[in-house]
Structures are given as structure tokens and as C-alpha cells.
Amino acid sequence: MRDQAPADDPQTLLAGDCIPTKCWQSNFFICRTMRGWSWERWDKLRGWAVSIVGHPAFEWMILALIFASSITLAFEDVHLDERPQLKKALYILNFVFTGIFLVEMILKWFALGLWNYFTSPWTILDAFIVAVSTKKVVST
Numbered sequence: 001m002r003d004q005a006p007a008d009d010p011q012t013l014l015a016g017d018c019i020p021t022k023c024w025q026s027n028f029f030i031c032r033t034m035r036g037w038s039w040e041r042w043d044k045l046r047g048w049a050v051s052i053v054g055h056p057a058f059e060w061m062i063l064a065l066i067f068a069s070s071i072t073l074a075f076e077d078v079h080l081d082e083r084p085q086l087k088k089a090l091y092i093l094n095f096v097f098t099g100i101f102l103v104e105m106i107l108k109w110f111a112l113g114l115w116n117y118f119t120s121p122w123t124i125l126d127a128f129i130v131a132v133s134t135k136k137v138v139s140t
Contacts, residue, residue, distance in 0.1 A: 049111035053104075062104055069097040091140065098133040105130045 052058055072093050080087050105127060109117050117123050 046111060049107055053108050053111045062101075065097060065100055069094075069101075072097070094133070095137050098130070098137045101126075101130050102134060 072090055075086065075090055080090070108123065108126075112123075118127070
């Protein structure tokens with residue numbers, strides 16, 4: 001079994017960080033197979049993803065996009081059908097925002113690992129909002 005990452009080095013991610021310990025230590029075929037893999041490329045990719053999602057510029061960019069997305073919601077009212085150009089522009093913006101937030105969520109899944117991602121109330125809320133937005137964009 002692989003060693004865990006040192007607690008003082010957040011950039012170092014190992015397979016044990018994203019795969020629950022119970023699974024990692026189990027004797028299921030896939031877990032036995034995964035323990036034999038070389039995880040160097042995976043660890044480098046996850047380290048790259050962590051450096052992106054953990055960077056303050058990324059966090060501020062996402063906050064600015066959330067704010068911009070919220071502003072577009074203010075333009076939606078009962079008279080929107082009377083302004084087809086505005087309706088189309090808002091649809092396109094919603095599509096773009098949803099795509100960006102979907103990429104952000106998937107990048108965080110990869111960086112944090114599914115287990116860590118879905119144990120934080122904020123990221124669970126984020127996933128719920130992205131899922132609802134994606135459903136709305138797909139169904140429209």
C-alpha cells in the first residue's frame with residue numbers, strides 16, 4: 001500500500017487521498033488491480049489540478065462569474081417573451097455560465113477527489129446548483 005501525503009504539503013496528492021481507505025485496502029478485484037498501477041502521472045495531473053483550483057485568481061474568477069450569472073438572472077421577468085433578443089442572449093449566457101461551472105466542478109472532483117468533494121456542504125450545494133442548471137440548459 002502507498003504512503004499518504006505529508007500533511008504539510010497540500011500539492012502532493014496520492015491515490016489514497018481520492019480513493020476511500022476501505023476500498024483501497026479491500027480485496028475487490030479492481031482495488032487489487034489499482035494497487036499495482038503506477039500513480040506518478042495521476043499524482044502529477046492531480047497536483048496540477050490542485051494548483052489551479054487552489055489558486056486565488058481561480059477562486060476570484062469563479063466568484064466574479066457567479067456574480068455575473070446572478071446579474072443575468074435579474075433580467076429574467078414575466079415580460080421576457082416580449083423581448084426575443086434578450087431572451088436568446090440570456091439563454092446563451094446561461095449556457096456559457098453553466099458550461100464554465102460544470103468544468104469547475106469536474107476539475108474540483110479531480111483535484112479534491114470525489115470523497116473529499118462530497119463531504120463538504122459548500123461543494124455539495126455547488127454540485128446541486130450545477131446539476132439543476134445543467135438540467136435546465138439541456139431541457140430548454
